[in-house]
Amino acid sequence: MTEHSSLDARAQEILARLQRMRQADAPTHGGRVLSYVYDPGNAQLDALAAQAMEAARPLNGLDPTTFPSIAAMEGELVRFATRIMHGRPRHVFGTVTSGGTESCLLAVKTARDLWREANPRSRARPRLVTLSTVHAAFQKAARLFDLAWDPVPVQADGSARAEDVLAHLGTDVALVVLSAPAYPTGAIDPIAQVAPHTRARGISLHVDACFGGLALPWWDGAPAWDFAVPGVTSMSADFHKFGYAPKGVSVLLHRGRARHRRQFFATTSWPAYPVVNPTLLGSKSASPLAAAWAVVEYLGASGYAQAVASCRRSAYALAAAAERIEGLRLWGEPTGPALALIADDSVPAYRRVDPHRWADAVAAAGFHLQHQPGSVQADGTRLPRSVHLTITPVTESVLPELLAALEQAADTVRGRRPHDAAVLGRVAGALYPGGRAPSPRTCGVLLKLAGVGGGVPGKMAPLMALIEALPAAIAEALLTELLARTSEE
Numbered sequence: 001m002t003e004h005s006s007l008d009a010r011a012q013e014i015l016a017r018l019q020r021m022r023q024a025d026a027p028t029h030g031g032r033v034l035s036y037v038y039d040p041g042n043a044q045l046d047a048l049a050a051q052a053m054e055a056a057r058p059l060n061g062l063d064p065t066t067f068p069s070i071a072a073m074e075g076e077l078v079r080f081a082t083r084i085m086h087g088r089p090r091h092v093f094g095t096v097t098s099g100g101t102e103s104c105l106l107a108v109k110t111a112r113d114l115w116r117e118a119n120p121r122s123r124a125r126p127r128l129v130t131l132s133t134v135h136a137a138f139q140k141a142a143r144l145f146d147l148a149w150d151p152v153p154v155q156a157d158g159s160a161r162a163e164d165v166l167a168h169l170g171t172d173v174a175l176v177v178l179s180a181p182a183y184p185t186g187a188i189d190p191i192a193q194v195a196p197h198t199r200a201r202g203i204s205l206h207v208d209a210c211f212g213g214l215a216l217p218w219w220d221g222a223p224a225w226d227f228a229v230p231g232v233t234s235m236s237a238d239f240h241k242f243g244y245a246p247k248g249v250s251v252l253l254h255r256g257r258a259r260h261r262r263q264f265f266a267t268t269s270w271p272a273y274p275v276v277n278p279t280l281l282g283s284k285s286a287s288p289l290a291a292a293w294a295v296v297e298y299l300g301a302s303g304y305a306q307a308v309a310s311c312r313r314s315a316y317a318l319a320a321a322a323e324r325i326e327g328l329r330l331w332g333e334p335t336g337p338a339l340a341l342i343a344d345d346s347v348p349a350y351r352r353v354d355p356h357r358w359a360d361a362v363a364a365a366g367f368h369l370q371h372q373p374g375s376v377q378a379d380g381t382r383l384p385r386s387v388h389l390t391i392t393p394v395t396e397s398v399l400p401e402l403l404a405a406l407e408q409a410a411d412t413v414r415g416r417r418p419h420d421a422a423v424l425g426r427v428a429g430a431l432y433p434g435g436r437a438p439s440p441r442t443c444g445v446l447l448k449l450a451g452v453g454g455g456v457p458g459k460m461a462p463l464m465a466l467i468e469a470l471p472a473a474i475a476e477a478l479l480t481e482l483l484a485r486t487s488e489e
Contacts, residue, residue: 022329026368031398034389035370040244040307041394048298049246049291056290062283065176070162070286073293080296081237084304085209086215086228092253093260094276096289101137101247102280103236106252108175110234110263111204115174118202124364126174131189132377133182135208147174153377156384158185158332158340162193173203180209180216180225184372184388186334188212195231204259206234210250212336213237218301218308222335242307242337242392244299245292304360310393311337312405318389321403325410327353331386340372340386353388353410356461361409363459367402369461373467385418385464419461423436424449425469437473443481446474 007015028037029046056069064071076095081087097103103337108128115126128142132151142149152168154160165176176198178189191207198205207225214237216222225237235253239245254260266276275282301308315337322330322341331340345350359369374385395402428446432438439448451462463482467475 016226027393031394031402032366033368033391034391034395035368036390037392038244038390039392039394040245041392041397045244045295045298048294052290052294053246053287056286060283061281061286062277062288069285070289071423073286075209077239077289077293077296078251078253081213081253082227084301085213085226085235085237085253087089087253087255088227092227092255093257094251094253095183095260095263097250097252097279098281098288099240100135100236100250101140103210103238103250104135104137104208104251105141105280106263107177107206107208107234108138108147109145110259111175111206112145112147113262114204114259119171122172124172127168127170127172128175128177129165129168129173130177131165131179131182132383133158133160133184133189134177134179135183135189135210138177138208151242151378153379153381154383155259156381158182158187158383160187160189162190165190165194166197169197169201169203169482175204175206177206177208179211180207180335181212181338183211183338184383184386185332185340186336186338187332188223188225188335192229195229197231199231204233205231206236207232208236210236210238211241211338214239214242215311215337216335218305219312219336227253227255229423231440239292239296240288242304242311243292244307245295246288249288249292250276257330260422285369307393308337310396311391314391314395314399315339317399318391318395318406321406322445325353325407327351327414328355328358328410331384337391338388339391340388342384342386345459349417353414354461355385356418356464357413357416358409358440359387360459360461361412362405365405365409367405368419371464374466375468385468398438419465421462421465421469424466425471428470428474432471432474437477440481440484441480444485447478447482 025397026033029039031039059067059070062442064078067312074096077096081094082089082092097106112126114224126147127150128138128147129150129152130138132153134151139149150168152164176189178194180191181188195205209225217224226232233255238250240247240249252263254263264276266277268274319339322328327344328341329344329345331342341355343355356371359371362369370388372386372388375383377383466478472476
């Protein structure tokens with residue numbers, strides 16, 4: 001008897017077509033993709049999550065008074081997150097969201113509303129102060145909720161200085177955001193050094209632990225980063241990352257009931273049922289919530305500690321390997337299950353390894369790393385092009401093969417010059433001065449000229465070079481067009 005034997009022929013045909021489409025996807029299990037997916041290497045967790053999702057599939061997360069199991073599961077997840085991040089019971093309150101982006105958006109919206117209440121006569125546009133390495137979700141939040149995004153430059157090695165953040169504080173700052181850790185570098189921001197100053201000035205301080213919140217509690221040697229630091233007013237953490245739940249489920253925690261309640265939207269000013277939404281979504285699936293709850297129940301703190309121990313062993317092995325590969329080096333000082341590699345400028349050019357060509361060569365060997373383009377910050381400091389690696393428990397099972405692939409790929413591309421799109425960048429900048437974005441049709445032409453038109457590019461290094469060479473508005477328009485066209489083919 002097959003898994004779909006109870007379905008009629010048409011239904012089985014549809015599922016067979018889905019399986020054929022899935023064959024083009026990168027593998028979500030087995031440690032071959034070192035970004036986007038978080039594989040615990042435990043088939044039991046997959047089966048448990050799938051059955052929990054199915055059990056909650058008919059529920060509507062809009063109304064936990066109709067479906068009280070939703071409130072029960074959410075409460076237990078929030079309390080678990082509160083405990084591991086050193087929040088005091090009945091002093092920290094929270095909500096499960098659809099993912100890290102929604103948690104970040106709500107953190108900004110809450111802080112903006114609190115700032116407006118505290119400054120009712122101010123005509124200033126509130127500012128959102130972050131480091132330049134903060135997740136892009138906060139740029140989205142600033143645009144959606146009309147705050148001025150004020151990114152503080154980091155050092156060339158990706159490290160951040162508390163004094164640089166403090167220099168940006170003022171009465172118009174609604175929120176400061178620091179990361180634990182910053183996704184591009186894997187480094188934890190100076191949270192304990194900044195928090196006393198924001199607290200003294202009554203400025204909200206959010207710690208974005210969407211990436212590390214379910215790993216750092218068991219990572220020995222991590223600097224203070226959570227509610228143990230006085231002055232941290234809110235935190236976000238994703239259960240669909242190192243919590244090993246399916247996408248998408250995150251949690252947003254606030255210090256104090258009053259702050260938490262500002263997150264909500266409520267209205268009785270329409271002729272139907274009263275609406276109360278703690279999140280941006282109204283109707284929403286309860287399946288990810290149920291899966292996250294089941295996984296947390298199964299693993300508990302001890303299970304997460306074991307998973308983190310595996311990540312640590314792999315992280316140290318990969319960092320040591322990076323130091324042995326001539327032409328590459330580790331970027332900064334990461335703390336947690338992520339690291340980034342850059343070209344080693346201390347060796348002659350003919351011995352250097354361009355990280356983007358290297359990542360493409362690693363992909364040819366069956367492992368997918370994440371390209372990160374170089375950039376220039378507001379103060380002129382250049383951040384190097386890099387390659388990001390997310391490390392999960394399953395990484396340890398493929399570590400010998402992965403290390404061999406990394407070294408062989410470096411040998412393959414060592415000495416090759418990085419892709420150069422400077423000429424195309426200058427031409428595009430001249431054609432569209434002042435930050436104007438090209439039309440969709442022109443974007444398509446530019447993508448083809450750069451060799452990345454016609455769908456998802458096979459190699460990412462040329463696209464990364466193009467992003468680095470173009471003005472931001474043009475690069476963003478091209479990326480929009482590239483992604484939009486993937487579903488138009």
